[in-house]
Amino acid sequence: MPPRPKTNAGRRSAPGSAWLEAAIRVPIAAADRVGALLIAAGSQGVITGVRELAHGARRRTHETVRGFFPSREPARARLAVSTALAQARDTGVRRAAVRWRELDASLWEMDWREHFRPVRAGRRLVVVPPWDRDDHGGRTRVVIHPGMAFGTGQHATTLASLEALEALASPPPARALDIGTGTGVLAIALAKLGVQEVVALDLDPQAVSAARGNVRRNAVAGRVQLVCRSLAEAVPAPPAGRGFPLVVANLYVDALVELAPAIAKRVVPGGRLVTSGVLRSQQARVRSAYAAPAWRLLSAQRRGGWVTSVFQRLPAPRPARPGTRGATPAAAPRAPRGAAPRRRARPRNR
Numbered sequence: 001m002p003p004r005p006k007t008n009a010g011r012r013s014a015p016g017s018a019w020l021e022a023a024i025r026v027p028i029a030a031a032d033r034v035g036a037l038l039i040a041a042g043s044q045g046v047i048t049g050v051r052e053l054a055h056g057a058r059r060r061t062h063e064t065v066r067g068f069f070p071s072r073e074p075a076r077a078r079l080a081v082s083t084a085l086a087q088a089r090d091t092g093v094r095r096a097a098v099r100w101r102e103l104d105a106s107l108w109e110m111d112w113r114e115h116f117r118p119v120r121a122g123r124r125l126v127v128v129p130p131w132d133r134d135d136h137g138g139r140t141r142v143v144i145h146p147g148m149a150f151g152t153g154q155h156a157t158t159l160a161s162l163e164a165l166e167a168l169a170s171p172p173p174a175r176a177l178d179i180g181t182g183t184g185v186l187a188i189a190l191a192k193l194g195v196q197e198v199v200a201l202d203l204d205p206q207a208v209s210a211a212r213g214n215v216r217r218n219a220v221a222g223r224v225q226l227v228c229r230s231l232a233e234a235v236p237a238p239p240a241g242r243g244f245p246l247v248v249a250n251l252y253v254d255a256l257v258e259l260a261p262a263i264a265k266r267v268v269p270g271g272r273l274v275t276s277g278v279l280r281s282q283q284a285r286v287r288s289a290y291a292a293p294a295w296r297l298l299s300a301q302r303r304g305g306w307v308t309s310v311f312q313r314l315p316a317p318r319p320a321r322p323g324t325r326g327a328t329p330a331a332a333p334r335a336p337r338g339a340a341p342r343r344r345a346r347p348r349n350r
C-alpha cells in the first residue's frame with residue numbers, strides 16, 4: 001500500500017498565484033520534526049509520508065517532507081527555511097538539502113490528486129476526494145476538493161479535530177462555529193454530524209471559494225454559512241451567556257492566542273472549544289491563553305508533533321456579596337441545551 005501522506009491546511013496568497021514548494025529528504029524518524037520546522041518557517045502546509053528506498057536498500061529509510069509557501073516572497077521563504085534548518089539539533093536535518101520548485105495551479109491539482117486518499121476519522125466519518133465511490137463501511141462521507149487551498153483532512157491536526165468534533169457532536173448541538181475553515185472540511189463534517197447551523201469563516205478568499213464548492217458538493221449549503229471575514233466582523237459578540245455551544249479553531253498558535261478574548265465572548269458557558277494546529281512546544285502558550293477563570297482544559301490529544309485540545313467555557317464568577325471575601329466561586333457549569341455532554345476533566349496524553 002502506498003504510504004499515506006499527511007497534509008495540512010492553511011495558506012494565504014493572492015488569487016491566481018502559485019506556490020513555492022520546499023522538498024527535503026530526511027530519515028523517517030526526523031520527518032515530523034522537519035514538518036514542524038517548515039511550519040515554524042512560515043510554510044502554510046506540509047506533506048509528509050512520501051517514503052523512499054535509498055539506492056540498493058531493501059527498507060524505506062527516508063521520507064520527503066514538503067512545505068508550501070506563497071510564491072510572492074521567495075527570498076523570504078528560502079531564508080526562513082535555511083535559518084530554521086540551521087538551528088536544528090539534529091546534524092542530518094541541519095545538512096539536509098532543500099529542493100525548491102514553483103507549483104502553478106495545474107501542478108498543484110496534479111499533486112493533490114496523486115496524494116489524496118480517503119481518510120477515516122473517528123468512528124463515523126471518512127474524508128474522500130470527489131472521484132471516490134467506495135462505501136467505506138457505511139461511514140458518513142465528507143467530500144473534499146481542495147481547489148487552491150490546503151486541507152484534505154489528512155493532516156494530524158485536521159484528523160484530531162474531526163475526532164474531537166465527532167465526540168462532542170454526539171448528540172449534536174444546535175449551532176457551531178468553525179474559525180479558519182480552509183476547505184470547509186470541519187464545517188461540513190459538523191453539518192453531517194447533525195449540527196443544524198454552522199458558521200464557517202476564513203480570512204483567505206481562495207479558502208472560502210474552495211469551501212463553497214465543497215459545501216455544495218456535500219449538499220449542506222442550507223446548514224453551513226461561509227464568511228470571508230475576521231471573527232470580530234463575521235460574528236458580533238452576543239450578549240453575555242449567549243453564543244455557540246461548540247467552536248473549533250484549527251489555526252496556528254499566534255492566531256489562537258490573539259483570538260482568545262474574542263472566542264471567549266462567543267462560546268456559551270459550558271460550551272466546548274476545540275483548538276488545533278499547535279505544536280507540542282507551543283501548547284503551553286495555548287493553555288495559558290485558555291485558562292481559568294474563563295476556561296478549563298478537558299483533554300489534550302497528541303498526534304505526531306501536534307496537540308489538539310478540548311476546552312470548556314466556564315461561567316463568569318459571581319460578583320462578591322457585601323460581607324463576603326472576594327467573588328463566589330463559579331458553580332460547575334451546566335451543559336447548555338443541545339451542547340455535547342461533559343467529558344472527563346483530566347487531560348489525556350499530555
Ligand SMILES: C[S@@+](CC[C@H](N)C(=O)[O-])C[C@H]1O[C@@H](n2cnc3c(N)ncnc32)[C@H](O)[C@@H]1O
Pocket residue numbers: 008009010011012150151152153157158161179180181182183184185186201202203204207229230231250251252255277
Ligand atoms: C490549518 S488551516 C485549517 C483548515 C481546516 N479547518 C482543517 O482543519 O483542515 C487554517 C485556516 O485558517 C485560516 N486562518 C488563519 N488565521 C485566521 C484568522 N485569524 N481568522 C480566520 N481564519 C484564519 C487560514 O487561511 C487557513 O485556511
